Amino acid sequence: GAGVSQSPSNKVTEKGKDVELRCDPISGHTALYWYRQSLGQGLEFLIYFQGNSAPDKSGLPSDRFSAERTGGSVSTLTIQRTQQEDSAVYLCASSLGPPLDNEQFFGPGTRLTVL
Amino acid sequence: KQEVTQIPAALSVPEGENLVLNCSFTDSAIYNLQWFRQDPGKGLTSLLLIQSSQREQTSGRLNASLDKSSGRSTLYIAASQPGDSATYLCAVPGNQFYFGTGTSLTVIP
Numbered sequence: 309g310a311g312v313s314q315s316p317s318n319k320v321t322e323k324g325k326d327v328e329l330r331c332d333p334i335s336g337h338t339a340l341y342w343y344r345q346s347l348g349q350g351l352e353f354l355i356y357f358q359g360n361s362a363p364d365k366s367g368l369p370s371d372r373f374s375a376e377r378t379g380g381s382v383s384t385l386t387i388q389r390t391q392q393e394d395s396a397v398y399l400c401a402s403s404l405g406p407p408l409d410n411e412q413f414f415g416p417g418t419r420l421t422v423l
Numbered sequence: 424k425q426e427v428t429q430i431p432a433a434l435s436v437p438e439g440e441n442l443v444l445n446c447s448f449t450d451s452a453i454y455n456l457q458w459f460r461q462d463p464g465k466g467l468t469s470l471l472l473i474q475s476s477q478r479e480q481t482s483g484r485l486n487a488s489l490d491k492s493s494g495r496s497t498l499y500i501a502a503s504q505p506g507d508s509a510t511y512l513c514a515v516p517g518n519q520f521y522f523g524t525g526t527s528l529t530v531i532p
Contacts, residue, residue, distance in 0.1 A: 312466075341520065350512075353520070353522075356518075356519050363518070364519050367519075401467075401520075407516035407518065408454050408516050408517070410516070411455075411457060411472045412457060412469070414459075414468070415466055416466045419464075
């Protein structure tokens, strides 16, 4: 596709439910990133994939958060037993190769609201 | 670990004014630096990527400079317009991308 796409654009869920957020990177981009942005806050790094493997999972805030990437393309971020503090915009980005010398492109984000 | 700081956190200027946004980083061993714009409720839009071998990069009314040795980059916006109102973030790569907390710019008509 022309750019990074994310779905759904908005998700409202009840506390305790599981949610899945999807990211489609730019075609051919081997690196994929997930970030979280709470209201009025900066970007919080969650996880980075190079191909299907995740060299850096250091940002996942708890074991309720997991992510996978299959076929070196689509990625899914799963949040189990959602809590109200999980409410945020979840942003996905991709780059042609590893972070060191590649430009990063962002999707429009998924706004998650946990009631 | 790389730390990225942006000053000021917020800036308000009258339309037509030239302005400078600042970004500083602690580890100067970077390959490039990227400037982004974020409109409220939206994702990030890449504005400029400046390579470590470059000192400046220009796009329209935007000019980014990079001084690796001092760990600083500036984004210069000429003849500001109300449509420039947004949050501007800088990011440097390493094992991941490290972002500053952004400068919220308001251009007053």
